[in-house]
Amino acid sequence: MKKVLSIAGSDCSGGAGIQADIKTITMHGLYAMTAITALTAQNTTGVYNVQVVSPEFVAQQLDCIFQDIRPDAIKIGMVSDSNIIEIIAQKLKTYKAENIVIDPVMVASSGGSLLSLEAKNALKTGLFPLADILTPNIPEAEFLSETKIRTHQDMERTAALLGEQIKGAVLLKGGHLLQEADDLLYRNKDYFWYPGEKIQNENTHGTGCTLSSAIACNLAIGYDISESVKRAKEYVTGAIKAQLNLGTGSGPLNHMYLTQKNR
Numbered sequence: 565m566k567k568v569l570s571i572a573g574s575d576c577s578g579g580a581g582i583q584a585d586i587k588t589i590t591m592h593g594l595y596a597m598t599a600i601t602a603l604t605a606q607n608t609t610g611v612y613n614v615q616v617v618s619p620e621f622v623a624q625q626l627d628c629i630f631q632d633i634r635p636d637a638i639k640i641g642m643v644s645d646s647n648i649i650e651i652i653a654q655k656l657k658t659y660k661a662e663n664i665v666i667d668p669v670m671v672a673s674s675g676g677s678l679l680s681l682e683a684k685n686a687l688k689t690g691l692f693p694l695a696d697i698l699t700p701n702i703p704e705a706e707f708l709s710e711t712k713i714r715t716h717q718d719m720e721r722t723a724a725l726l727g728e729q730i731k732g733a734v735l736l737k738g739g740h741l742l743q744e745a746d747d748l749l750y751r752n753k754d755y756f757w758y759p760g761e762k763i764q765n766e767n768t769h770g771t772g773c774t775l776s777s778a779i780a781c782n783l784a785i786g787y788d789i790s791e792s793v794k795r796a797k798e799y800v801t802g803a804i805k806a807q808l809n810l811g812t813g814s815g816p817l818n819h820m821y822l823t824q825k826n827r
């Protein structure tokens with residue numbers, strides 16, 4: 565069985581972060597492992613508190629994982645501290661980790677910042693160079709590139725700008741566009757569009773986490789980057805369409821849609 569590691573923050577309400585990743589990996593029929601970087605007190609209405617795990621403890625978790633059960637792919641989500649970012653980069657290099665997906669989580673869809681400025685710079689210099697694929701949403705890409713994105717042309721320009729700064733591919737997610745949910749992959753100086761119909765559903769807590777861990781799953785299985793993105797987008801689209809309506813704010817996705825269909 566292929567193994568996928570999520571290095572991310574815990575979302576106690578189960579919609580995003582580590583919890584979304586475990587659900588996604590399990591629904592792909594793969595073995596999920598986790599290294600927790602932070603505990604968040606959040607729910608569908610917002611992020612209320614964050615308790616960051618010490619860099620030493622993150623390092624210990626990674627040592628335990630890599631020295632015993634080697635992951636076939638890794639997804640990195642919320643990493644809000646520059647020392648943690650440095651430790652992760654160091655460990656991934658030491659263990660020669662492969663198939664690395666980085667979701668540069670900055671703000672929860674329900675609002676609330678999850679990333680400091682210092683951590684942003686550490687991410688750019690320490691972790692991004694290790695990514696096989698980076699998956700910013702539109703606000704994250706704007707923040708990282710210091711540009712504004714309004715149109716598909718803006719998305720192409722920004723993806724190329726970010727793509728030139730890293731070795732891997734960039735998937736610029738279009739979920740925050742008003743009319744559609746088209747995602748753009750920039751890879752080896754080429755653009756691939758993944759058109760997506762905008763589903764009328766306010767419950768999109770955890771879409772980015774789900775997409776990035778689904779990409780990691782497909783890379784672990786052996787698909788190439790563009791096929792992994794295609795399959796991951798299908799997975800997340802299905803989970804948004806399946807409409808779970810939990811909580812009073814931006815609720816979680818329905819990961820159980822594949823099994824429910826058969827009942």
Ligand SMILES: Nc1ncnc2c1ncn2[C@@H]1O[C@H](COP(=O)(O)OP(=O)(O)O)[C@@H](O)[C@H]1O
Pocket residue numbers: 673700701702737738739740745746747760761762763764765768770771772773775797800801804
């Ligand atoms: N309302 C929606 N309808 C269809 N797809 C969506 C919707 N919202 C987000 N997506 C898709 O979910 C994935 C995550 O995108 P996005 O919401 O932009 O990221 P994030 O969760 O990081 O903010 C992308 O594939 C995006 O196109």
Ligand SMILES: Cc1ncc(COP(=O)(O)O)c(N)n1
Pocket residue numbers: 572573574575580581582604641642669671672673674768769770771772773774
């Ligand atoms: C611990 C944690 N990590 C990530 C997100 C972002 O979630 P989304 O996938 O909605 O962008 C979150 N809200 N909480």
